[in-house]
Amino acid sequence: MPDHPRKVLLISADQWRAECLSAIGHPVVKTPHLDALAAESVLFKRHYTTCAPCGPARTSLLTGLYLMNHRSGRNGTPLDARFTNLAYEVRKAGYDPTLFGYTDTSQDPRGRAPNDPALKTYEGVMPGFTVGLPFPDHMMPWIADLKAKGYRFNDRSDVYKPRQDVSLPADRGHSFLPTIFKAEDSETAFMADTVLKWLSVRQNQDWFVHCVFLRPHPPVIAPEPYNALYDPTDVSMPRRKATPEEEAAQHPHLKLWIDHFREHSSYDEHNPYNLVTMDELNLRQMRATYYAMITQVDDQIGRIIAHLKATGEYESTLIIFTCDHAEMGGDHYTWGKETYFDQSFHIPLIIRDPRRTSDNGRGRQIDLFTESVDIMPTILDWLGSDIPAQCDGRSLLPFLEGNAPVDWRDEVHYEVDFRYTPNLPGLDAETWLGLKPDDCYLTVIRDRRYKYVHFATLPPLFFDLTQDPDEMNNLAEQAEQAPILLRYAQKMLSWRMRHADRTLTNLHLGKQGVFDGRQRHLIS
Template structure:
């Protein structure tokens, strides 16, 4: 095997870590994801930086915390000045492409201010999170009274479906994400009751196989070296899957809900509002979980089968010999656990994601098939990719750490004692239910291997979980005075994180070190009493020189004028 020249960066949307068999699911077999884990390394404590699609992805793509890049929710643009992995990789000589989803919104106002046209090469890259787009599809194409959520969503996929005979204004909804009733009625996948029905589409035409083919078609012609971000839409809602996957799992495969009545009764006010909302209330009902979770499992099984197709193709074509493969998710899914649905809080089922990395280089041979228990963050991927591309990691911009030392057996953990995750409900529909102002809508999670704390600016006690003795995170200790010392320690660490120089991105650490002596070498000798206060080389041009008295100069000037 050779050193990695290329990177295949696979991300699934809303894939729970514990729904892979290599992470311990008792019923759902994912042999191809397990196969990739046996070829590389599986990370057991990998955390995303926000439990929301857009903000999580912006952290992964920029290698920076949410508080640094500022795109704190879906629909909040990524600032025009933020560099992404595409920018860093191209500088290192590696192209960066997208097949699938980013959920990125461009900073059009900032682009206009700088005169960047979206039609230009740089403008297109700024508009697309630094990627050169093969095909972008964020996978959400609903239609409401005020129009569509995303006018360009599923644009190419819908054209493909129509070419296959799925006649509709929006075949993404009417076929790929809906079932069909006895009278040929469309049974929308938006309604959870329809998750138990198969999607009304031939399996090969559904979204996951479609994007697998699109990636392979592109990679057939891609010039090396490249990074291809294959960003799958599923198993994100709508929860509906075609046959044969729709019939593979049933209520007997649904694991018991991880929740207690005490957890509900004593929930933090933010959590209680979420639990009592439409999503939380629905997913807490057994009939909803028994309909949705088998479909969710079917979507994962289909994703695993398609990974097998992709891996087999890479082996036949020889691409696997020089391509790093990274498999992860942007966040998980509560699926009724903790009386919640969706993903917008900080329990592990939402924030702790699968991460599998296959490195073809001989340096990684010693760690193949092993499991790493170190604290890892999604922002570690960008510096890893930069190192694979052969460049120096710009650690004044990228806030994560390269995984290469762990992959190569040179280290067992990174220089990290905690992980951070953030959420901002300020512009979210849920923000109205909270009735919170824009500051108190911000939430911060800090966790280590023993404790997890969540702070909200709402005047309520923090949330605190004992991860060693309560791994299911059922008992909130945040209001218990017996744990005041733990909270003090966690708050000290949170303050340490908040004081990092995250906005100092225009000068490297090396550049800062040079600046410390640069001004002295340019003749700046502030505070010097005597020439001897500085080394001779710094003051050489100030010593042994002659000048005329200014009075003589003034007299000569006057003589000339007269």
């Protein structure tokens, strides 16, 4: 094995719940390839994204910044061009960072002409990346590939329609119906195929690949044979109260989303059912098909890892598997990722460090809290590169080497900006809740015992996770909880004070030139 491995593979899926790994004992879903990777890696069991949805979450992942600092809070909110990012930083180390997929980065409009195509989409690319395969929502490269193979359909709106020549068995729900395309021709296989072709001629080169799989993001439909992989009778029902009305009474923000999911095609295109009131069979089937999409991604990740092993590159490649955010999956009568519940934010993280110095860490499962903003500092630390002052996260390298970092966090934080966006016109919190745009914001602090949710203007929420792990009972209005709630509100304020933008804060100018106060402490 080389003394200085110089390859990085950052794999990201979309909308993958942390629990959905058989390596940590999920009772249904099977992920054998990620399980095998985890056995030689470090698996972080309490890993959280710091914001949702996709664009904001990937911005935090790739800039190391909390949402409160990068402020690109919606799919379509521009990212300030002043920030550096992972792609820019690894270029300094001699890489040409190559993206396969998408980052949903909305470009800074300042200095651009009004008709610049970059201002006509929220699906731009994080600056600094070379694009090996663009995969925005229109999916044109993949759709062109399908049509070249003889598939017949009109356009993107038809590609996920279920096959019409398959009869629905009595014990299966609607999402059992398979796609019109075969598994080997799916968007998931197309992504892996493209990455493998690119890798096939670069075995003797240093490279940095960011591979982004769309799945298990909706629509909830899978190709054969994955559509039949999991029996809905083996799938548990969502965690929720007896009725959607009882659930919605917890908070106006929750009611907002429950009402939204009553609308047709609000989440899952071509699904004929009301997602709030659908029957038990169809509900279980949707969750079973979601698991099937996960297993399909796992199979394609297995192909990429098998290639690295066959070429000998496995022993010189830092491999990271994670995702942007998670998925409600019907819990609390909601779907997607923009509520305040853990199911939207608790995500997987597996890191394999090939260096011999990390042999003591292999196979460990870390039960401490980690956050998506830790990924950029970890990669840069592994490369021996400087970690920018803007980064809110910390390097996970000590965990990989079998050590326990000093003064590690004992809580996680995440945020949601839910102001109106024309990219999601059916959900208008400003109108429905009578809020101003800057009022549409929530932030969460969560440790092992308690969870506090603060809204800019709406009432707060407070949960005792020991007694109420499913977050069913809001304790914020109980008088006896007031001292604890106050303590968590103060902890949240302290967190925000410590992490407010400090790009130049620790620099001091004097007779000796620029002095960096960070160098006096063992912090990143």
